[in-house]
Amino acid sequence: MAKEITSRAQDYSQWYNDIILKSDLADYSAVRGCMVIKPHGFALWENMRDQLDKMFKETGHVNAYFPLFVPKSLFEAEEKNAEGFAKECAVVTHYRLKTDPDNKGKLIVDPDAKLEEELVVRPTSEAIIWNTYKGWIQSYRDLPLLINQWANVVRWEMRTRLFLRTAEFLWQEGHTAHATRQEAIDETVQMLNVYATFVEEYMALPVVKGIKTESERFAGAEDTYCIEALMQDGKALQAGTSHFLGQNFAKAFDVKFSDRENKLDYVWATSWGVSTRLIGALVMAHSDDDGLILPPRIAPLQVVIVPIFKGEEQLVQISEKVNVIVKELKALGISVKYDNSDNARPGWKFAEYEKKGIPVRIAIGARDLENNVAEVARRDEKTKESISLDSIAQHVHELLEEIQQNIYNKAKAYQQEHITKSDSWDDFVKLLDEKAGFIAAHWDGTAATEEKIKELTKATIRCIPLDNEQEAGKCILTGNPSTQRVLFARAY
């Protein structure tokens, strides 16, 4: 078989695209910057979504659905938010097409069907939601309002990449309303922790929790909290954000409530989101040159069983035993597929499931059956073992947990090796080029210095870690005094 996937060493960026296309996660589409999420990729997203949704509900949130379109007058109400998104939004201006009088069979925009007010396809929903909350909130009794939405959003990015940056993407956006500043801040931090737990425990991807500098903040937020992950090429990737919005949106949309003392005040807000971008992070963090590696807890399929047989009789014998194993695995809550199709040879199937990242593969042939064993191969380490059929289900059950942990441990070790302190500019630049990862360095706290460093090195401040130690030092660029290190990295 021809080598389908470019190696990481050869071209990391091409490797990433190859993995996604060849493992059937996604495909390009006819629409500039938009992708098709294929069944394998969508099943992965469903597992991620369902787990997150469970965690949101466990923390008291409910789902709702708000309109796709934001009338321009609402869009521009919160000035900073509008300014941040105006440059990249899709705008609906007409509501009808008509037959081209000069070219039958072709359609043109009907000039008589121009909208009185243009509609922006939501790039994020603060505006439409806070305009709605105005009608729902009068008193402290209506608070907190803890609502989440699963939706598609559109940001007209000029340079797009599958999953990482697409014009349309799927996400969830939580929008909560609170009576006090502190309660809103607590919610912001709580949801950051939910994201960190999900990404670490389900996606097996260690993250640094931190807070963004002013220049990296969400447009319209008072503070943006984030989780930052490291990819295998040493670049960082923002995996989720949780925003403390202060009273900005309440003021823009005039949302006030009367408190217990009957005093009117503006409502405090948060918003928080993760998107299909997480799938990009998952691919980049764990996969190898042979294809995807998926953590068992979110894999669309955890185990595949491939029979190795000559003739119908052998297949019948093998299948009889496999059906028992399938039942045992399912009883343990494990998703399993028995691929007894006769349109491909075992070797082809092995490569296919390897490429798709199925965590465990069981192969079983006629001689195995005689010996009451099967070959169990793990995707993460590419090792194989011969396991007794009597205990195979329990073995696989434990193996899946071991694989989950192993994938995390590898990523954690990589992350730990790639957080490096630096105290001189030359060292800083050299580290960025030769080792990459996060560089913990002092910064003088000004946006000008941050911008200058970005200009010189393409590195940005990913975050100020939440558990940061205070330490006197000098800015890596200007030498001005600093009280703590921040994490720099080149990022996706």
Add this chain to the structure above:
Amino acid sequence: MAKEITSRAQDYSQWYNDIILKSDLADYSAVRGCMVIKPHGFALWENMRDQLDKMFKETGHVNAYFPLFVPKSLFEAEEKNAEGFAKECAVVTHYRLKTDPDNKGKLIVDPDAKLEEELVVRPTSEAIIWNTYKGWIQSYRDLPLLINQWANVVRWEMRTRLFLRTAEFLWQEGHTAHATRQEAIDETVQMLNVYATFVEEYMALPVVKGIKTESERFAGAEDTYCIEALMQDGKALQAGTSHFLGQNFAKAFDVKFSDRENKLDYVWATSWGVSTRLIGALVMAHSDDDGLILPPRIAPLQVVIVPIFKGEEQLVQISEKVNVIVKELKALGISVKYDNSDNARPGWKFAEYEKKGIPVRIAIGARDLENNVAEVARRDEKTKESISLDSIAQHVHELLEEIQQNIYNKAKAYQQEHITKSDSWDDFVKLLDEKAGFIAAHWDGTAATEEKIKELTKATIRCIPLDNEQEAGKCILTGNPSTQRVLFARAY
């Protein structure tokens, strides 16, 4: 308490709107024709979606996601489909806003950011999907392709109504590809049956399965199968459609496959969908003048428990017992909420949960506790019983099934009473005005007669039932010969 909901007798249409707004299913939005689905309504949709999704997966379908936008050149490729939807589609023409130079703080469409090709916001996804399938299908080995998508779509309707007809709505659309005509027809019928089973067994709403006449067919289909339900005012509502698309889309997008004999042929297609419109049907079919009535199998909440107490001590005693009942109910898979909030009196809570359609309400006071009983009230019949606490969980478990069945039986009886044969024009018109429902009458099979009847009476042919008896007769309008009765009704 002021009567919040207009009665059906007084104004059926206003009753419908009142129910939706007062039971917190949905709200109007700032966007013309678009609604906000509130948490109670969305939880209902989630239950419906999850059950349908399970049924789709059990019949071998997988989910995927295709772009929101359809480039105009793809949109117009299947001529009939394009013609059918061109008159009501939202069109994106620009990808950027900019600050209005004459009015700082306001935004205008940036004329320099005009798209080379306009993008239609999908009203349905055949075009974008079949353009994608072209790259996925080469051989009979790639077939069948059984894909479903959960998505939002936009149809620029001029007269909108909450749930029943909104500019944006949520739905699922299945799009399958097959090697033979017969296989595609079988799939079309299979999915119609899935819809009928879901609507009858979960929504407790009896339907007639049938086939549409040519003039009511989906734009681009060879045949449209449908399920038709009756509302309490005797009007019909199309609850789901399944289309046999023939080779129309394969030809429009040049999707061919090589069969087992290596011969090239166009692929056969189906598409099928149900939407949030079903929630409108649910409301109209079952609810009463006091609010929603929800079938237990899809209710967001099945049981609510309200304590009746004076003082903290009584509440503690009641809560201790209720916590046990809550555990027992949950162990039986029943969703239950214990509303021990002290910000409203029991009577207010009763009315609130009644309005929201919660199937079973349990009330328990200090004296009940002494007698080891609680009051169990059912929403559908408004009857109450005193039930021993020792067997209350099991009692409620059975009661929920009884309520599900009772709601269905009532709707079924109504439907049976409202399918009436008619053999003369005068009788036909009188029936439509006085009794409504489905009228089974002979029709001469021509689109002209169908159109004329619609013009004269506003009644349309809802469907030709699948299990129709053949019977010689004369067309109700023209007297021309006919071989079977079809179902006429005024419809939503």
